[in-house]
Amino acid sequence: MDSFTSFLCLCSIIFQSISLIEAQASLCRTTCGDIPINYPFGIDDGCGSPYxxxxxxxxxLGNLYLRxxxxxxxxxxxxxxxxxxxVTxxxxxxxxDGDHFRPTRPFSLDTSTPFTLSSQNDYLFFNCSEDYVIVEPKPVFCERFPDRCDSSCDSASYLCRxxxxxxxxxxxxxxxxxYPKATESLRLMLRYCASYTSVYWKTIGSTTNSPYSQVPExxxxxxFDVPVTTRCLQCQDPSKGSGTCGFDTQTHNFLxxxxxxxxxxxCKGHDISKHKRAGVIAGTVTGISAAGAIGIGIGIWVLKKVRAKAPVTCGVQSNENRVF
Known part of the structure; x- marks a missing residue:
């Protein structure tokens, strides 16, 4: 009876592993909540661009986050x-918040990624110490001190008013x-200012030449950049099967x-069975059956090694039921 219970525990572990591989057979999700997820992004590993x-x-809960x-x-x-x-x-x-300022943190991006902070952002700083920060109305200050203009914080800003x-x-x-030119500049500003916020200029309508076509929010x-390749365009082409651009999670090569x-x-017109891989998005039944066969083989070998009278505590290891 103990050996039979051990076998059931082992089978449970094997089938969990098979289920994990089966889960990789689903194609990439195209939404998170109500936000569409298209190339170059992916929320499932192996989808989109490796960059x-x-x-x-x-x-x-269907909430999307940028890391x-x-x-x-x-x-x-x-x-x-x-x-x-x-992002917010x-x-x-x-x-x-009004005049009450909470502890905050400087926003930063990884410079090795294709992300960049937009020039359409404006940053407002509150209650800065004038002993360390040049807080002046820029038009007047820049006329008097043009060499220090870029390092001043504009107290006459339209957004502040x-x-x-x-x-x-x-x-x-x-x-x-x-506008901090680097993350370190932002850190220094927050060291001497109570808080800050970011405002971006949102384009409204289709008339971008109008001075009133943008509103602050x-x-x-x-x-971000969209890395377009010929292979990805061919993959997505409806006449060629409407595939999804992705990559091998181990080599980062295009798939x-x-x-x-x-x-x-x-996709269309190719012998896909020759390219099936387990462990990558859109994995295959072949990979599942192979994993199952290997798992069952290991299970039989392990059962022969387990002592017949050893107590069974599925998932818990003690000196009495230790296999290795």
Whole structure:
């Protein structure tokens, strides 16, 4: 009876491993909540471009996050026509805070990735110490000290005088606008300022030449590049099978992910069975059956080694039921 129970425990572990490989047979998810996930991004490993691997995370509740060296940030939207991601930082100042400032953190990006902070962002800093920060109205200050213009924080900023959505939120606090050229500059500013927030200029309508075609909104705009390759275009081509662009999770080499398996070119007209791989997105039944056969073989070998009267505690190892 003990040997039979050991066999059941072992079979349970084997079937869990097989189920894991089966889960990899599903194609890449194309949404997280109501946000579309298209190339070059992927929320399943092996999907999209390897340059953006593990950058986006979709929670069990359907919330999308961008991972950066400074933390995880909720993604508000993704635009693929004008490639950018809009993220928010819950620790940044917002209208509800008013003159009360909470501890915050400097936002940063990994410079080795194809992400860049958009020039359409403006940063507002609050209650900065004038002993360490040059807080001056820029037009006048820059005329007098042109060599120090870039290092000044503009107290005459339009956004400070017209805070988006809450123009009168600040009653006893100072505000100035400054664009940090590097993460270290942002850290230094936050060392001498109570808090900060980011405002991006959102394009409205289709008339980009109009001076009134942009409105300020809170958030951080992060621009990204779309690495377009001939193989990816062929893979996505409906006449060639409408595959999904992906990559081998071990080598990062390009793969076209098809319903029947993976190929290195495009889905239609290729013998996909020759390119099936286990352990990569869109894995195959062949990989599953092989894993099952190996697992059962190991199970039989282990059962021969287990002592017949050894107590069984499935998943718990003691000196009495230790196999190795």
């Amino acid at each position: 953006y691997r593990h950058m986006l995370v979709c929670s069990n 950066t060296p400074s933390g995880r940030y909720p993604v508000h939207s993704i635009s693929y026509s004008d490639p950018h991601i809009l 930082d819950p620790l940044m100042w917002n209208c509800r 017209h805070l988006p959505e809450c123009a009168d939120a600040l009653s006893a606090s100072s505000c100035c606008s400054y 809170y958030g951080i705009r992060v621009d 076209c992910l098809c319903k029947e398996g993976n190929v290195t070119s495009y």
